[in-house]
Amino acid sequence: MTATTAPTVQVRVTAVLQKLTGGQKTVEAKGTNVNEILTDLEARHPGFRQQMFAEDGQLHRFVNVYLNDEDIRYTGGVDTVIKDGDVIDILPALAGGGR
Structure with a gap:
């Protein structure tokens, strides 16, 4: 990988x-x-970022993103x-219900 090539x-x-x-299940x-990555997905699949981000620019609270099984909210x-x-x-995001 060179310095100009994104992973x-x-x-x-x-x-x-x-x-x-x-x-497709995997892209x-x-x-x-x-x-x-999310910007690249938007370029390839229009509408993607809208599903991921709230109007304030933050990830929707009901969307979880994991990088190698680690929640990115705790890794940067x-x-x-x-x-x-x-x-x-x-x-x-899944929420459980109480009884």
Whole structure:
């Protein structure tokens, strides 16, 4: 990898986002951090960022993004650095109910 080549990662998405990826469960994206990955996904699959971010520019609270099984909210948020071959999972937040 050269200094001008952004890492390539696999991004796994759930059914809600698959409507934007042409039904693909896994797509490739390039970027040096999570924000760049999401921007690349928007360029390849218009409407992607709108599903991910609130109007204030923050990730929707009901969207969880994991980099190699680690929640990015605890590893630097969208500024979390990406390495070639990393895997990102984008999942809806689930809430349990009380009785």
